Amino acid sequence: MTSADGAPELRVGNAGAPLDADGVAALASLRASAKRDGGTVGRFGVGFAAVLALGDAPRVVTRGAEGTLRGVAFSRARTRDAVAERGGPLAAELEARDGDVPALRLVWPADPADLAEDLPDGADTEVRVALAGSDGAALLARAVDDAPDLLLALPWLAGVEAGGEVVRRESTEPDEAGIRRVTIHGPGAAATAWTTLPVAGELPIALVDDADLAVEDRDRTRWEGLWAVADDPAGTDVLHAPTPTAETTTLPARLVVTVPLDPDRRRVRAGPVTTHVLGAAAAAYPALVAALPPERRTALVPAAALPASGVDAVLRDGVVESLRREPWLPAAEGPDLAPARAVVVDTGAEPADRLVAALTGAIGDLVSAVVGGSADLRALAPLGVTRLGPADLAERLAGLRRPPSWWHALYDALAATPVVAAAREELAALPVPLVDGRLVPGARGTLLPGDDLADGLAAALAGDGLPGLRLVDPAAVHPLLESLGARRADAGSLLAEPELRKAVARSVDDADVGLDVDGLARVVLRLLADAGEGAADTAWGALALPDVEGSHRRADELVLPDGDLRGVLGDDSPIGVLAEAAVAEHGRAALLAAGVLDGFGVVRDDAPAGPDHDLDDEETWWAEEVDPAAGWDGPGEELPAGPPGAMVAVRDLDLVADDRWDAAWSLLASDRSVRSALVALPGEPVPYTSWWLARHGRLAGHPPGHWRLPDEAPGAGKSAGDDPGRDAALAALYDPVPGTASLDAGFLAAVGVRTELRIDGADDATDLLARLADPARPVPAGGVLAAHTALAEAADARRLAVADVEPPAQVRTAAGRVVDADPDTGAAPTVLDRPWLLAALDPDGVVPVAPGGAPTLADLLDLPTAAADHHGEIRSPGVGTAWTDLPVATAWAAAVGRALPAGGVVLHERLRVAVADDDRTGPPREVFPGVWVDGAVVHTDDPVRGLLAAWALGPS
DSSP states (O other), X not given: OBOTTSOBEEEEEEOSSOOOHHHHHHHHSTTOOSOOOTTOTTTTSOTGGGGGGTOSOOEEEEEOTTSOEEEEEOXXXXXXXXXXXXOXXXXXXXXXXXXXXXXXSSOEEOOHHHHHSOOOTTOSEEEEEEOSSOOHHHHHHHHHHHHHHHHHHOTTOOEEEETTEEEEEEEOOOOTTOOEEEEEEOSTTOEEEEEEEEEEEEOOHHHHTOTTSOGGGTTOOEEXXXXXXXXXXXSOEEEESSSEEEEEEOOSSEEEEOOOBOTTSSSBOOSHHHHHHHXXXXXXXXXXXXXXXXXXGGGGSOOSOOOSSHHHHHHHHHHHHHHHHSOOBOBSSSSOBOGGGOEEEOOSSXXXXXXXXXXXXXXTTBBOTTSOSHHHHHHHGGGTOEEEOHHHHHHHTTTOOOOHHHHHHHHHXXXXXXXXXXXXXXXXXXXXXXXXXXXXXXXXXXXXXXXXXXXTHHHHHHHHOOTTOOBBOGGXXXXXXXXXXXXXXXXXXXXXXXXXXXXXXXXXXXXXXXXXXXXXXXXXXXXXXXXXXXXXXXXXXXXXXXXXXXXXXEGGGEEOTTOGXXXXXXXXXXXXXXXXXXXXXXXXXXXXXXXXXXXXXXEEESSOOSSOSOOTTHHHHIIIIISGGXXXXXXXXXXXOSSOSSEEEXXXXXXXXXXXXXXXXXXXXXXXXXXXXXXXXXXXXXXXXXXXXXXXXXXXXBOGGGEEOOTTSTTTTOOGGGOHHHHHHHHHHSEEOOSOTTSOHHHHXXXXXXXXXXXXXXXXXXXXXXXHTOTTSOOOHHHHHHHHHHHHHHHHTTSSOGGGSOOOXXXXXXXSOEEEOOGGGSOOOEEOOSGGGGGTSOGGGEEXXXXXXXXXXXXXHTOOBHHHHEEEEEOSOEEEEEGGGOHHHHHHHHHHTOOOOSSEEEEESSOOEEEEETTSOSOOEEEOOSEEEETTEEEESSHHHHHHHHHHHSOO
8 A cells, every 4th residue: 555645555454452542652662561461462562663664654543432543653753853842951862862763752643644544344453654665565475474473373363464365373172281273274275284282371479570571571470372383394493482583493393482582572581481481381292292193293202403592402301301201102002101111112114013913911001003113213212212122022021921822913913024023133032832831932942833733732732741842832833933943843853852752761750650641642642643654763662651450661561452472472471461441542553653562672773882772692692793803812704893883673582482483483574674673784793683583593493593494495505606515515414494384585594594504603513513423414525525614614714713612522524424533542533634645545534624624623623634644655756847838737727717836747657655644553555646745746647636736735
């Protein structure tokens, strides 16, 4: 608008109480408002003075009670003229001020022109000021810009209209705490929404009496204001008192409050009143925070920063302390929490709704899931909130009693929070519920029952309680536990658990002292049934099971009621009989897997170290077969090097009744596990079972070695090297095993029935000598030689000691006759150690043996050798000839594939030798042997026979 003189003019109208005489006096008396109502706008009396920044001659026009217009005018120029006209001291002072006078000290009635123009519709008072160089459009634009702050700070203002633009305030009714939702509608569609909280209080009298207060503040005992936070906070702000000051604040909310100000209305006057008001306002701050939606609340915590002003420092300290001790944090359940006692789950990422939901009710003072993100945790750090990281969470949950399904839900929630689920070390102590009701710290070492255990076995494990077995309750099983170190458990892995094995090992002792061990048996037998054949282990033989007499015994000391083994045991056998009820409850398969006997039991040891398997005569077997070299000064031939790599042995063989061996052989032969115990591996000792049966078993009343395989049996008569002489000896000296139609040749051979002529031990040697001395057994010459050679080889190989064999009273000669062998009679035969001597001796007077075996056989039979008592003298002339010069020798050597002997031979036209017997008197007897060896020289009248003799003397 323009004034009467055409200058641009700003007019500001307002609805409200009209200007009266007191009001005019207040306008002319700076900072002395006539208003006394604490809730009235303009009580400081300084707002009007701001018009002087626009012009020196403001006027105020108001509508009186009778409806007529009245008004006053102010003018710096008219004041200067009035002072100058008055003269005197005032004129002198005016001159001293260079004409500068206050514009609002003197009041003039309004000009008639002002009173002739009516007020705008709805206005009760209007201020009019001619603009002195100010841009009217810019002023109106700024008025529009500043209007939202005024409308927020001055709740009695409903709106501002400037230059055709309207800014209005819309407010909800306050709730019980005074919280309002205020929306400032700007020009067009622009709008800003705020949440406000009124604050007010009475100043202590002692503070009001402070002499540092301004005049307008000294009689005011009440302060008031409001906290306001925009839906979209704009960062730093300034303190409003109620108009903006120069005091910058870094709080995420705006404070409008009546605090003492310096005269320029830009700075807060420091002092106890200001400190009190700011502290009281800060104490109310948590109520504003609590009024916001839970997800917005942590945003109102002041971010860590240096204070932007002294006012900001006081407010920040007060707000942080109030936020620490007052409840405003949204709780997972129940009322809001004070941060100082609140617990927030620190997931290291965004809030985890499922995890907080799972923990609700288990952890007290738990903050809602809407809080917990990284920004929230940074904001809460200075407020004393307890942060639960994965490790703290695991510790806090220790000892918490909840159903297994609750723990499963917790594990599921943890797994759904990737950062937490990956924190394996931090979650190492996460509690895990077991089937027996225990809660153990940490998943490592626990067992997760698989699907095959879900049909009641887990419940059985829980009910029968195996101390130390860490089986997770099926209702709590979750893949997270496996990632934390738990192991998947099927029946096989459970059977491998040391605690279960310990319980089995002591179960008989427990039963003896009256403890209930039937539950353990149910568990173990069920596991064995589920695990199948792979679960077989001698350890389960210690499981206590009921017998028919009502007591408990080891499983491997019990036989099934209908077990085949019962038919071969003696009446006084220590093996008990399993109770029928146990068979009905558990089934044969599981009982057999536990070691209950049907047939013969088998002992298995993957690393045998000594004769410690409680087997009959095991120490003797170990000494003879495993470590036979211990009794000798040097290494012997055919001696195994140390213990077998693995041991499989049939037990309880010594319990077979003497009259039930026929049934025992059939039972043994039909059992695969027994047959595996008879297998002799290359380079390892004779298996214990084979060794024991060969010595102690009874086939038709005799040890198996008493017999040979029938002639038609595979392998019968097949001696080493397919030696016909040995085959003949075997067939002549040993009878075929009778009545064994149900026993195959392989089994018979494994238990000691002879397949070849071999001597193992002094008993074998004594038996063979007795058979040779039996005139009822015709033995061909080759068989006699083979039998004697086998005896010598056994002694040389140290399979027997000569001292352990009693020399026989009768022996078999080269002619096949049985003769006395007593050297004292003077007619005892000699052992043939030089084949060529046979030409000078009676075949009935010599015992044949292969070359090289004569000394040993002579020692064994306690007989002299032939060469010791007989010597010969060559009586015919001969010619020394090289072997290579003899065509017939060369041809035969080529025919048999052997090299000619070194050196030569002495050829005779007819070899004649005089042989003397040292034990008899009389002249030597001349013989024509065809070949004779004198020292190392071969004499012969037949080159082929001489060649054989040379080859017999040693390598060519």
